[in-house]
Amino acid sequence: MINSKFSALALGSALIMLTFSCSPRLTPLSGEMIKENGWSSEDLKHVQFYLANDLILSRRLSTGESTISNGKIRIRDGQKIEQIIIKSGTPGTLLFMPKEDRMAISFDDSSNAKYLIFGASPKMRSRFVLFGKEWDAHSGKITYNGQIYDTSSESAFNALLVDLKRASKIIHETEVAQGRKIVN
Structure with a gap:
C-alpha cells in the first residue's frame, strides 16, 4: 500500500517535472x-514569435463598408465598429524587416498584409514592442491589413516574446569561397 502511494507520487512528480522542462x-x-x-x-524568419499581451484593434467602418474577415463587427451607438483581437501567446512569424531594428510580424496566416510592426525601443531596454503611427495618453493608431486601427495606449508596451530554448538552437554555418582560377 505504501509502495503504491510512493510510486504514484513519484510518477506524478516526474510528470510535473517533464511538463515544466518541456514548456x-x-x-x-x-x-x-x-x-x-x-x-x-x-535566421529570424525561422524563429517562432509570440504576443506578450492581448491586443484589441478597432476601427469605425464608413457607410457602405461592411467587409468582415476574421474580425468582429460591433454596432455601438448606431456605428459599425470592426474589432481585431489577437490573444496573448498567439504565435507569429517574421515576414520582413523594413529597417534593421523593425520587424513586420504576422499572427494571421490568411494574408501577408495582416501584420504588425514591432521595433526595438530604447525606453524599454531595446525590447521589441508594438509600433504605431501615433500615440497619446489614451490610444494609438496602428496599421493592420492596409487600414488604420485604434488601440489602447497600454498596447505600446506589448512585446514580442520568443522561446529561448528553440531560438538558441539556430546554428550558423559559414563557408568562405576560396575562388576559382582558370587552368591553362
Missing part, C-alpha cells in the same frame, strides 16, 4: 539578444 521559456525579444546571437533577418 517554452518565453522571453521578451531585444536588440541585444539579436546581436549577441548574431541572428540575421533570414
